[in-house]
Amino acid sequence: MLRIIRAVGIGIVVIVAAILVFATTRPDTFRVQRSTSIKAPPEKIAALIEDFRRWGEWSPWEKKDPAMKRTLSGPARGRGAVYEWEGNGDVGKGRIEIADSTPSKVTIKLDFVRPFEAHSMVEFTTEPKGDATSLTWAMHGPMPYVSKVISIFCDMDTMIGKDFEAGLASLKAAAER
DSSP states (O other): OHHHHHHHHHHHHHHHHHHHHHHTTSOSEEEEEEEEEESSOHHHHHHHHSOGGGGGGTOHHHHHOTTOEEEEESSSSSTTOEEEEEOSTTTOEEEEEEEEEETTEEEEEEEEEESSOEEEEEEEEEEEETTEEEEEEEEEEEOOHHHHHHHHHSOHHHHHHHHHHHHHHHHHHHHHO
16 A cells, blocks of 8 residues: 555656646747727727726726726826726736837736736737728736746636637727727
């Protein structure tokens, strides 16, 4: 019986070690991106993105926790506008700040505090295409070692991509009204 327990213990150690070693081969950065076509001019779409007071109209996280605490500071919209939140386990706690805003791109610095600390950049890029606008929502940032281990079991693109898809659908509906 002791041999079996020892063999199982060694097997578990080997599996854990293999996972930890495999994690070192994962990329040092991540990128999640989704796109949609919206029948609205880029300016109308940008107005929904760079004014955090309007995120309630389309943000998927606003719907996940309508009771979350929100704090807005800085300018009403555009560069320097800040949105801080604290909510349930679905939305966590964090801060976003518009780092740059041009007619074709809004860049946002994202800092998560909870459920884990993470720092990323978010980009909303618009490109006119006839009577519509192509909108791309992307997020990218570093993949620390712990994130690499987690990514073996939970694919970030799948997890975040679903929220991006829901957000883009809501943003499309809001902009096309």
